[in-house]
Amino acid sequence: MGERCCAAVVRVLVLQAAWALSGGQVRYSVPEEAKAGTVVGRLAQDLGLEAGEAEARRLRLVAPGRRASVEVSGASGALVVSSRLDREELCGKSAPCALRLEVLLERPLRVFHVQLEVTDINDNAPVFPAARKNLSLSENSPPGFRFPLEGASDADIGANAQLTYALSPSEHFSLEVKSKDENKISVLLVLTKPLDRETIPVHRLVLTATDGGRPSLTGTMELVISVLDVNDNPPQFNQSLYKVQLPENTSPGTVFFQLTATDKDEGINQEVYYSFSDTFSDKIQDLFKIDGKSGEIRTAGQLDFEDVQSYDLEIEARDKGTPSLSGHCSVNLKLLDMNDNAPEVWVTSLSVPVPEDASLGTVVALLSVSDRDSGENGRVRCWVWPASPFGLEATFAGSYSLVLREALDRERVSEYEVEVRAEDGGAPALRASRGLRVPVSDVNDNAPLFAQAVYTVLARENNAAGAELARLWARDPDEAANGRVSYSVWDGGVGVGGGGGAAGSSSSGGSGWRPASSYVSVDAESGRLWALQPLDYEELQVLQFEVRAVDAGEPPLSGNATVQLFVLDENDNAPALLPPAGSAAEAGGVAAAEAALALAGAGSESGTLWAWAAWGAPAGQVVAKIRAVDADSGYNAWLRYELWEPRGKGPFRVGLYSGEVSTARALDEADGPRQRLLIVVRDHGEPARSATATLSVSLLEAAEAALAAGSSSSLSAVSRSAAGVELGAGVASAATNVWLVVAICAVSSLFLLAVVLYGASRWAPRAAVLSGPGPTTLVCASEVGSWSYSQRHSRSLCVADGAAKSDLMVFSPNFPPPPPAPAAKDTQPEPSALLDTVSGNTLLSSPTRTKSFCPSRCAGFAGIRAPFPLPESDECLTGSSRCLRISMAHLHVPFEGI
Structure with a gap:
């Protein structure tokens, strides 16, 4: 006991020296089973308290959660043992055994931590499972026969728990001890000399287990060995240890091993019955079954490698002799891991929706992946399907981040169904997946876009105000306000072009330019294009403007489309007759043309036109030209001329499209001195409009006709121009007649006058002028007879003297x-x-x-x-x-x- 006290003092000194190094934590060591009152350490002194200060400041010990086995002495402030300290009760087989105590010091209040280590002493002797074990051996058991014994156990630790075995002296038996592994020791009773039941029927031996403590403690077990006389051969296995491997997914009831034990006896002594050792736990017996007759071992429950990797099955083979003999062996069953656990995928965090303008690398979700299998079966590979626009990045073992790899476009894909797939390395591989719904939020990144950059709209003139001309539509793939489009007519820099001729200049005070919004309007919501006023082709033929579509996003985006509005002509103007070329009306220029158009619009007939033709004029000679214009265009302005009166086979005819009045045959006296022709001028519109002209043709002698043509100032320019070379030939023939008349009548003055008039008509240049600036629009037939409608403005050059x-x-x-x-x-x-x-x-x-x-x-x-x-x-x-x-x-x- 004195040695123990000295050791305690030394430990206290060591703990006090370590006080400063440990930052204020006091550590003591005390051996277990120390007597009550044993001083563990001078706590007050180690805490730096003066004598008597521990009691004054109420130094006390707090042992939370368990019964205190030490206490603080109030007078001295020392830490002493108050009750029994049993290390095995406190810590079991754990080493070291350290107790954490709290020391309170009041006035002022302070808390100190004290660590008390309870050291092990050899206070537990080895203990066998039973104090007595009965064994039966046949008298003819051969020397070297081994019988397994159950070893002892010691509650101490370290050297105090290291056991050695000894057998009481015997000439027939010896003890064999060998280690199975680091923690197991096999104790075998070995027969060294043949037994003789008649000499010694029962052998009583003592098996002693001694630990390594100082002083050492021992435990004993009595072995009572009965020698049997008849059954002297026990069952024997061909080996003592069998190693078996079994897949973990083996179904219950599967036979995985069969044991065979042989017994050299005969009869009932040779019959063997197999069973598990009595030391088997109920849990193992629920997992495995053994057939007592055949020795087949089969599974009874579901095996799981993830719970237990191997089993040690102790098997006993006992014969039916009297007394029965037994043989023993061990079956080491090792479970093989099978790929029976699929990977598991969890979503730990999800950040949705994702803006479509999110930057690359944005983390969308955090995931965790695991597999309960081991080895290759538990090695998991993860990926994302479909592969774009998201990808996985490993953050640490079993954790991944779902990140954005490609730019998003909500208008192309508004929502992604992403599947995170996991596959282990087993064969066959097991897979698992976790679906994620990733919606994409919209940003205003798309401007409204029209289906066409240029819209061509055809509108008939004289349409009603408010008539719908067209419907424009701009597509904005954005959603909500970002895709809500409003339409407007944009007048910036866009004008209106008037019609050809004078119509264009008269549209707006002669300027020809007006804002497009004065003609058309567009509905802000539907994009319908309305006409604000009736359109007049003669005033306006082409209207080009822009329609702007603006969304309601922030900032708003816009798109433009050009609209070309072509006004289609209607047959709303009747043909208008022009005055004869060279007349006083022609000198009026534009005023005369406008008067003619006004006259045509009123539907009145024009005045009588006059022309002269010579007797004997050949067929085909042009005597006059009817001139007319139509303010319309295209097919509506294509004019044709018809001779209305006289009908039948008259001496004159009119060109269907030229308006030239020419002789249908040679003129004679039977035709009379004057012919009155009624000519109708029609356009090709639907319905057709017309005007009539009355032409009075006087039939004269050639000389008189020449005189009338030279003296008359109101002779039509069409007659002079159309005569051409043919008129010159007619005048030459008339000159011959004049000479005859002069010879007969001797009127030389008339001859001279005729010669002068002939020379003037032959050599003087004929006058032809460009027609006045009337709003003439002519459209001619194509080569195949069909009509070519042109959107171009037209000007016409009209011949004044017989075109x-x-x-x-x-x-x-x-x-x-x-x-x-x-x-x-x-x-x-x-x-x-x-x-x-x-x-x-x-x-x-x-x-x-x-x-x-x-x-x-x-x-x-x-x-x-x-x-x-x-x-x-x-x-x-x-x-x-x-x-x-x-x-x-x-x-x-x-x-x-x-």
């Missing part, structure tokens, strides 16, 4: 005219040019006069084929517009009749 067999038509392009500006000097219309008629060809006789048409990019001819290319060398720039100037000297054009 050739067709008209020259120059078309301006399909563009709105520029804003009104002071016209350049060289772009003003030139005065009427003089025309000569030579061999049926039209020659503009003023080579220095030019006619400008702007813009010129689409200038050309339509309806008839021009026999020459337009001269590119005469292109010029006039102001801000590109113009084509056609020199009159180049227009030597023989046109064929339509």
